Amino acid sequence: MSYVRDVGALARKDLLLELRARDTLPAMLLFVAAVFVVFHFALPGTPSRLETSGLLWVAILFTALLGLGRAFVPEREQGTLDGLVLAPCDRSAIWLAKSLATLAFLVAAEVVALPLYALFFHRVGGATVAAVALADIGICAVGTFLGAMAVATRARDLLLPLLFLPLAVPIVVGAVGASVVVSPGRYLGFLALYDLLFAVVCWASFEYVVAE
Amino acid sequence: MLVARRLGKRYGEKRVLRGIDLELPRGGFLVVTGPNGSGKTTLLRICAGLAQPTGGTIERSAVRAQVGYLGHEPLVYRELTALENLELYGRLYRVVERRERIGMLLERFGLWDARHERVASYSRGMTQRLALCRVLLHEPELFVLDEPYSALDEAGAELLDAQLAELRAERTFLLATHEPVRVEPFASGRLALAA
Numbered sequence: 001m002s003y004v005r006d007v008g009a010l011a012r013k014d015l016l017l018e019l020r021a022r023d024t025l026p027a028m029l030l031f032v033a034a035v036f037v038v039f040h041f042a043l044p045g046t047p048s049r050l051e052t053s054g055l056l057w058v059a060i061l062f063t064a065l066l067g068l069g070r071a072f073v074p075e076r077e078q079g080t081l082d083g084l085v086l087a088p089c090d091r092s093a094i095w096l097a098k099s100l101a102t103l104a105f106l107v108a109a110e111v112v113a114l115p116l117y118a119l120f121f122h123r124v125g126g127a128t129v130a131a132v133a134l135a136d137i138g139i140c141a142v143g144t145f146l147g148a149m150a151v152a153t154r155a156r157d158l159l160l161p162l163l164f165l166p167l168a169v170p171i172v173v174g175a176v177g178a179s180v181v182v183s184p185g186r187y188l189g190f191l192a193l194y195d196l197l198f199a200v201v202c203w204a205s206f207e208y209v210v211a212e
Numbered sequence: 213m214l215v216a217r218r219l220g221k222r223y224g225e226k227r228v229l230r231g232i233d234l235e236l237p238r239g240g241f242l243v244v245t246g247p248n249g250s251g252k253t254t255l256l257r258i259c260a261g262l263a264q265p266t267g268g269t270i271e272r273s274a275v276r277a278q279v280g281y282l283g284h285e286p287l288v289y290r291e292l293t294a295l296e297n298l299e300l301y302g303r304l305y306r307v308v309e310r311r312e313r314i315g316m317l318l319e320r321f322g323l324w325d326a327r328h329e330r331v332a333s334y335s336r337g338m339t340q341r342l343a344l345c346r347v348l349l350h351e352p353e354l355f356v357l358d359e360p361y362s363a364l365d366e367a368g369a370e371l372l373d374a375q376l377a378e379l380r381a382e383r384t385f386l387l388a389t390h391e392p393v394r395v396e397p398f399a400s401g402r403l404a405l406a407a
């Protein structure tokens with residue numbers, strides 16, 4: 001129960017910081033909207049559902065990268081990670097809280113992105129929404145973990161996409177598959193398995209990422 | 213409380229600490245001095261559990277919850293208010309009667325009236341006072357303080373003196389400073405690091 005309270009306190013802090021600083025969410029919203037407008041005018045004719053599904057996932061991944069890149073910025077700039085690491089709570093609570101806060105920002109960006117996608121390209125079906133929900137969990141779990149690793153290095157801005165994008169390939173495969181096939185169950189199951197596997201790995205090993 | 217033997221620390225090729233021996237019994241007050249670059253901060257980070265030595269051994273009887281660490285950074289969020297910062301740490305450290313304790317510390321360090329202001333609007337001295345409130349909040353057994361007087365005006369420094377005097381008998385202190393004279397009345401030992 002105290003673990004849940006710790007996660008709640010840390011996630012609340014991250015949401016409050018974003019509410020005050022407004023560094024991340026406006027950038028994500030602007031970016032995802034701009035990407036769809038660019039795609040809309042850049043693509044000739046009427047692109048197929050398969051093609052536009054790919055574009056949707058490219059937009060979501062890069063929008064998520066914007067948020068993930070900012071996830072540990074307050075801790076880096078203000079050196080507060082030491083304070084969190086020293087606190088007697090389970091260190092995985094830091095990862096889980098950051099993942100939840102990033103998930104909230106990503107979902108907010110998608111609330112704008114999906115209607116725009118529907119407006120410019122194709123209707124968004126239930127399978128796509130389910131794929132987005134499952135993919136978001138994986139993106140935020142893995143991305144936050146890698147963000148914590150990258151933030152300790154000098155090449156942090158370069159390192160995060162280099163580490164994250166290869167690990168996000170299965171998410172894209174599963175999500176595009178779920179968005180275009182008639183029976184998406186297999187792909188949604190694959191995304192759920194990815195989430196479960198990587199969430200457990202990140203949860204169990206975050207301690208070693210933040211400890212020197 | 214804290215025993216280190218032949219403690220060493222390297223960052224790549226650069227050797228920061230070599231062969232440090234220290235013994236800090238419960239109730240002790242060890243003052244660490246030395247010029248810039250002598251490894252005071254690294255030693256304190258190791259003692260607080262924030263860094264691992266690359267040589268030697270360290271034994272600390274205090275667990276994480278019993279350590280109060282003040283580093284060069286205040287470890288508070290600039291976009292949060294003083295109250296929100298202390299609430300966060302109070303929750304993480306499971307401080308009992310959190311609100312009362314936070315209120316008492318903010319009063320004592322002269323920050324009560326500014327408790328709802330964001331730390332970003334604080335002066336460096338006020339931020340240091342808040343950092344001291346954060347360190348004292350969970351009533352640690354072992355205080356690891358790196359230049360605690362930095363940025364404090366005379367009134368702030370006197371507040372810190374009073375706090376050290378109050379806690380001196382029952383807590384253990386490891387304190388790095390460029391002003392050893394100031395903490396001389398409290399000290400039970402001194403460790404001078406060479407550059």
